[in-house]
Amino acid sequence: MLFSKIFIPTIKENPKDAILKSHQFLIRAGYIHQIGSGIYNFLPLGKKVLDKITKIIRQEMNYCGAQEIIMGFVTPAELWKKSGRYEKYGKELLRLKDRKENEFVLGPTHEENITEIAKAYIKSYKQLPVNFYQIHTKFRDEIRPRFGLIRGREFIMKDAYSFHTDEESLQEEFDLMEKAYRKIFYNLGLNFRVVDADSGAIGGSGSKEFMVLAECGEDVIVVCQKCDYAANIEAAKRNKRTPNYIAPKANFAKFHTPCINSIEKLADFFKVDSFFTLKAVVKKIIFDIESKKIPELVYFFLRGDDELEETKALNALNKRGAQALELIEAQKSELLEVGLKPGFIGPYALKNLTNANYIIFDIDLKDEGDLICGANEEDYHFIGVDLSTFEGLCYEDITKVKIKDKCCFCNGSLDHKKGIEVGHIFKLGKRYSQDLGATFLDKDGKSVAFEMGCYGIGVSRLLPAILEQKSDEKGCVWTKTISPFDISIIISNTKDEQQISFAYKIYEELLLACVDVLLDDRDLRFGAKMADFELIGFRYALIIGKALENNKVEIIRREGLQKFEVPSENLLENIIEILKRD
Ligand code: ATP
């Protein structure tokens, strides 16, 4: 390919809203073009990189026996109503009507579509298991589209869905997909971690996420420094904590604590570690529309030095059938209205006082003593509180795991890392097949709902994920398999006949050898061509310059910008060797 013949509209200025380097470089180097909020066009270089990514994904999915299909992007709303997600999915789901007033949604994910396919065609256990996948457009009306392709509204996903006779078969496919994903991300050249995850709005019984480690990542991952435990902070577990300080032994008593209305002040007042204080976190539950329940206050109790993890808290409520959609801040006025004194809230008589339906204690507090808590009375706290004396308390894991908390598998120290989620695999179970009435006849001729799994990869998000991990301050650095061209030939002096003819000769040879080569034939200053090489990020540059007179040419590796001279003789073999090496 000749540089002059490809459409690569590079620009000098950073786009105004682009904070991340990946976003800046993808636009400045002419890979993508923004056409609306969270909506991007892929230009020739962007499409080329996308194709390299999808090739690696396809290869692995096909190898695992998954079959490629394409499903309608526009999905009848009816299906989403049947699965119950039409209401639940919230505003991210773009709903629209056609000219006959029929309702549709733009697919943010395709569980409903695929379940219809299975329902229509898979009638017998003999047709199972089966795994279908597509690489296609998704639309999610994200509240804050940002960071370019990382959080678009329209984006490309690889989504696969498998159907099984039983849980065992589903587990086998889930494990196979985990292996396949590991291979895919390895082949893409990424530094990633597989983490335990929350299953979110999709539902189901178990899920794992694939996280590319990067400082800009929006997800916090908890990793063990000793074993290979890793989990999204939304799902991370820890060992029961042990105090660093001696417990403040005391008989149960009410204590006057004037103006001591925060954990810090409380710990300071009693000269104890905040580990021994009880923190009340009051939130307001917004319920599912279907539940027809009006918002109500919910009470969580944690150790004073712990924080509430909202996803865990929401799951804890829903485990108890709450049908909670989200948690929002409770206003001070709302607390006063139910007779509570902010800064002095505690569990004693709380249920009677507030008529609360949900009071949840963190699992770390189970039957713990030597605690200090609010007395539900202005300027008073209780000391010597022993939770084992309470009857029927509800304990759940609701805290955010902190740095230095202990691993529940090996007691190693836990750490936080930032990650970009690039893949997510789920065991869905019968969540969709039951709602949509998708059944097959088992060995005994009984009608049974399918066990299902689903497996997503953020294909378009992978472009910025790779760049966030690899790029330097000059521009894009791609991984070996993904760079849009393996080598770009740059002629130093475009007036020099010898340099020109040598460049064309090696270009033809590389083409014949099936190397993905580009010849920068533009009549530009050498510096400008080098700047483009650095910005766009071809894997290598081959510089044909003055040294050619001494039978030498220069090769530059984009990653690290290392330069080395090689003889102009046997250059083809030399380049092929270098490309193979790293
Ligand atoms: P996130 O937590 O980042 O919003 P998600 O958990 O909602 O993602 P999934 O439903 O698991 O996403 O979708 C599968 C994959 O699709 C994700 O792992 C991610 O890589 C990608 N993806 C999700 N939302 C977007 C988006 N708005 N833009 C680009 N890629 C996305």
Ligand code: MG
């Ligand atoms: Mg996800």
